[in-house]
Amino acid sequence: MATVDPKYITVSDDVLYIGVDDLKIDLFEGQYAAPEGMSYNSYLILDEKVCIMDTTDPNTKDEWEQNLITALNGRTPDYLVVLHCEPDHAACVSWALEKWPQCQVICSAKAAQFLPQFSDFDYTGRIQAVKEGEKLSLGKHELEFFMTPMVHWPEVMMAYESYDKILFTADAFGKFGALCHETDDWACEARRYYFNICGKYGAQVQAALKKTAKFDVKIIAPLHGPVLRENLMYYGKLYDTWSKYEPETKGVFIAHCSLHGNTAQAAQLLKDELAALGEKVAISDLCRDDMAEAVEDAFRYDRIVLAAPTYDSGIMPAMDDFLHHLKSKAWQRRSVALMENGTWAPQSARLMRNQLAEFKDITVLDQQVTIKSSVKAETREAIKALAKALTH
Ligand code: FEO
Numbered sequence: 001m002a003t004v005d006p007k008y009i010t011v012s013d014d015v016l017y018i019g020v021d022d023l024k025i026d027l028f029e030g031q032y033a034a035p036e037g038m039s040y041n042s043y044l045i046l047d048e049k050v051c052i053m054d055t056t057d058p059n060t061k062d063e064w065e066q067n068l069i070t071a072l073n074g075r076t077p078d079y080l081v082v083l084h085c086e087p088d089h090a091a092c093v094s095w096a097l098e099k100w101p102q103c104q105v106i107c108s109a110k111a112a113q114f115l116p117q118f119s120d121f122d123y124t125g126r127i128q129a130v131k132e133g134e135k136l137s138l139g140k141h142e143l144e145f146f147m148t149p150m151v152h153w154p155e156v157m158m159a160y161e162s163y164d165k166i167l168f169t170a171d172a173f174g175k176f177g178a179l180c181h182e183t184d185d186w187a188c189e190a191r192r193y194y195f196n197i198c199g200k201y202g203a204q205v206q207a208a209l210k211k212t213a214k215f216d217v218k219i220i221a222p223l224h225g226p227v228l229r230e231n232l233m234y235y236g237k238l239y240d241t242w243s244k245y246e247p248e249t250k251g252v253f254i255a256h257c258s259l260h261g262n263t264a265q266a267a268q269l270l271k272d273e274l275a276a277l278g279e280k281v282a283i284s285d286l287c288r289d290d291m292a293e294a295v296e297d298a299f300r301y302d303r304i305v306l307a308a309p310t311y312d313s314g315i316m317p318a319m320d321d322f323l324h325h326l327k328s329k330a331w332q333r334r335s336v337a338l339m340e341n342g343t344w345a346p347q348s349a350r351l352m353r354n355q356l357a358e359f360k361d362i363t364v365l366d367q368q369v370t371i372k373s374s375v376k377a378e379t380r381e382a383i384k385a386l387a388k389a390l391t392h
C-alpha cells in the first residue's frame with residue numbers, strides 16, 4: 001500500500017478522503033492490467049451526522065479501517081452510503097455495521113438486494129433504501145440521490161452534496177492507477193478504464209450525464225482516480241463523446257496478429273504509408289500488447305484496420321478474441337479495413353467481414369489486402385492503395 005498525496009486527502013473542510021492506494025494489485029477485476037496500481041476511493045462527511053461514502057476492496061481493508069478511524073477522531077458514523085456494491089467498494093460494509101451497531105446503510109433498492117449476497121452478515125433492519133431524488137440531511141451538508149443503473153452495475157446510484165457542490169459519481173470518471181502515481185494525463189488510463197468497464201453501457205452513461213446537468217458541480221468525487229476540481233467541462237465532454245460512441249481522435253488504429261511476422265510486417269508498412277500521408281496512426285500486436293488498450297484504441301480512433309492470418313480455416317485466435325471483446329463492449333460507428341494472410345486458402349478477411357456484419361454501424365471497406373505468405377511487390381502496391389482508400 002502507499003501513501004496518498006496530501007492534496008487528495010481533504011476534499012473540503014468537512015469531507016475527507018479515506019480511500020486507499022493498492023500497489024500490489026496485478027489484475028483489476030481479475031483481468032485488466034493495473035501497472036500503476038489502483039485507488040479505491042472512499043470519503044467521510046463530518047457534520048451533525050457522520051456519513052461514510054462507500055468502503056474499499058478486500059485487499060486494502062486494514063488500511064481503509066485505519067484511515068476511517070483516524071478521520072473519525074472519536075466520532076461514530078450514522079450512515080454508510082453504498083453507491084455501488086461491487087466488492088472493490090463494498091467489501092468493508094459489513095465490518096462497519098458490526099463495529100457501529102447504530103450505523104445505517106443508505107443505498108438503492110437493488111443494492112439492498114445485492115449486499116446480503118456478498119457475506120453472511122445479517123442486514124435485517126440495517127438498510128434504508130432510497131428512491132430517485134430522495135435527500136439525506138447531515139446538517140449543513142445534504143445528499144441528493146439519483147439512480148444511474150449500469151454505470152456500472154444495476155444498483156448504482158450517484159449523490160450530489162449541495163453545500164460543497166460535490167458530485168459523488170461511483171465508477172464514472174474513475175480510472176486505473178493509484179493516486180500516488182497520478183500524472184497530468186488523466187485521459188489515458190481513464191479512457192482504458194471507461195471502455196473496458198462501462199463501454200457497453202453508453203446509453204446508460206448518457207442518461208446519467210443528463211441527470212447530472214441540473215446540479216451546480218464544483219467537485220467530482222469518483223470511486224477510482226483523482227478527485228476532479230478544475231476544468232470539469234473537459235471531463236464531461238470526454239464522457240459525452242465516449243458514451244455516444246463518437247471517435248475522440250481522427251486517425252487510424254491498426255490491430256494485427258501474426259504467426260511468423262509477415263502480417264506484422266504488412267501492418268507496419270501500412271502504418272508507414274498512412275503516416276506518410278499525414279495520418280495519426282496507432283498500432284497494436286494483439287498477441288503481445290495489452291488487449292484492454294487495443295479495445296480502448298478501437299474506440300478512440302475513427303478508423304481501424306484489422307490484419308490477421310488465416311488459422312485452422314478460421315481467424316487467428318488473437319484477432320477472434322479481439323473481435324469478441326469489441327462485440328461485448330458494443331463497439332460501433334467506425335470504418336474498418338481488412339488485411340488477411342494465408343498460404344493456401346486465405347479467408348480471414350471474409351470471416352472477419354462476416355463477424356463485423358453483426359456489429360452496429362460498422363462500415364467495412366471493399367478494398368482489402370491479401371498477403372499470400374509474405375510481403376511481395378504486389379503486396380506493397382496493395383498496401384499503398386489501402387492507405388489511400390483509408391484517407392478518403
Ligand atoms: Fe469500481 Fe464497478 O467497481
